[in-house]
Amino acid sequence: MMNNKTFWTKADWTLLLPFVIFVTAFVIHYFMVINFYENLYQYHDENVRAEIINAEKQVYNVNLIGNSLLFIFVIIGTILSLNIGFLFFNYQFKIKEICTVVIKSSVIIALIYLILPIIMVIETNIYSFEELYKIEFRYTLSRYLTDFSPIWLRNLLESFSITQVVYILLLTIGIKYVMNWNYKKSVLNVIKIYGVGFLLWHGFALIMDVNFHQ
DSSP states (O other): OOOHHHHHHOOSGGGGHHHHHHHHHHHHHHHHHHHHHHHHTTTSOHHHHHHHHHHHHHHHHHHHHHHHHHHHHHHHHHHHHHHHHHHHTTOOOOHHHHHHHHHHHTHHHHHHHHHHHHHHHHHOSOOOHHHHTTTGGGGBGGGGSOTTSOHHHHHHHTTOBHHHHHHHHHHHHHHHHHHTOOHHHHHHHHHHHHHHHHHHHHHHHHHHHHHHTO
């Protein structure tokens, strides 16, 4: 049986798991929503049905591209943040092992996309891609804001979700075994290093948003 250290440091088939889950999730999204609209409008004019379905497909394509880029960016950004941070604090580490930990930890991000359809089924009986990709934002700190809250605050709080907490937790566990640290040291260093990268990125994103909406 593979021990924890081997699991977090070994580059094996489990590195493909986050990407397989991500692709599977979006395949499920597509057939779930498109099938819903085909059944809903099966007795309507064919042109009307085609127009509605094509509109949904456009929303799907935009979200597929956007979320794919975001997923890859999170992985690359985390890898860069941890590597730069460890270099800055003069920690001895292997880049390959850090990459392995980050990719394996990203499974939680992919799983969220797999869970979204389940939440949509529970919460509503009207399916659409627009509603599907709004679900996660309802489970962030931004849900406590009003409609008059500034955009920069909304965007910042939308980043604080259960997904982020679990992602950081998995990173902490993985780094613990890679660096042979105790949990306390691992938590402190991951939060310190990943947190700085997280804030820098969102600081940049907030500036762009504020300028765009002026």
